[in-house]
Amino acid sequence: AQSVAQPEDQVNVAEGNPLTVKCTYSVSGNPYLFWYVQYPNRGLQFLLKYITGDNLVKGSYGFEAEFNKSQTSFHLKKPSALVSDSALYFCAARTDKLIFGTGTRLQVFP
Amino acid sequence: NAGVTQTPKFRILKIGQSMTLQCTQDMNHNYMYWYRQDPGMGLKLIYYSVGAGITDKGEVPNGYNVSRSTTEDFPLRLELAAPSQTSVYFCASSYSGQGVPLEQYFGPGTRLTVT
Numbered sequence: 001a002q003s004v005a006q007p008e009d010q011v012n013v014a015e016g017n018p019l020t021v022k023c024t025y026s027v028s029g030n031p032y033l034f035w036y037v038q039y040p041n042r043g044l045q046f047l048l049k050y051i052t053g054d055n056l057v058k059g060s061y062g063f064e065a066e067f068n069k070s071q072t073s074f075h076l077k078k079p080s081a082l083v084s085d086s087a088l089y090f091c092a093a094r095t096d097k098l099i100f101g102t103g104t105r106l107q108v109f110p
Numbered sequence: 111n112a113g114v115t116q117t118p119k120f121r122i123l124k125i126g127q128s129m130t131l132q133c134t135q136d137m138n139h140n141y142m143y144w145y146r147q148d149p150g151m152g153l154k155l156i157y158y159s160v161g162a163g164i165t166d167k168g169e170v171p172n173g174y175n176v177s178r179s180t181t182e183d184f185p186l187r188l189e190l191a192a193p194s195q196t197s198v199y200f201c202a203s204s205y206s207g208q209g210v211p212l213e214q215y216f217g218p219g220t221r222l223t224v225t
Contacts (some may be wrong), residue, residue, distance in 0.1 A: 034213055041214030043114075043200050044153075051207075090152065094210070102152040 004025040004093050007011035013081045019074040021104045023091030031093040033074040034059050035065055038088040050074060081108045111135055114217035122223045123191040131186040131220050133201030141204045141211045142184040144176065146197040151201065159184055161170050191224045
């Protein structure tokens, strides 16, 4: 079965430190890959996507993600975390349909 | 450009009642979706539409119905509400590139409680 895995329920990081939120996928073909962020009591907001080309994709709010085909991963990264980055992050993959991961809660401490 | 709007924001239903959740987008997107998000969980697709007049079931369609008479509107109907339908409902839309739907834009959600 096709799936998207986010192995960490929560990631804690100090403000100013780099952050990584992990995502791996198990889908057929060459999927389109997405990251979304959800702030409390809000809908999901699109951050970035990978379709083809450069493996390092830059998105909104200083986030970037690295596509690794051999490891079937699409980890979200940011060089310097902000307290305001604290939110729920979802990875998603599209082949014939969009498959969401279960989400990772990012907590950035001052 | 308001994006995706949903009404109402909150609603409490009694078991067996019916209601319609409204969703409108002003981005001329051809794809539209309805999801539910239960506490601490990810999103589950209820129904989706690839264009006006065309709808299809998602992962959890039972107890729901949809229609798509215009590009802009995609209402979700709950018939005979049950406590299991207590959830937050999100509508989303997306455009397509080379026939493939791309990133989705989400509404603010409707928080529904069935008691």
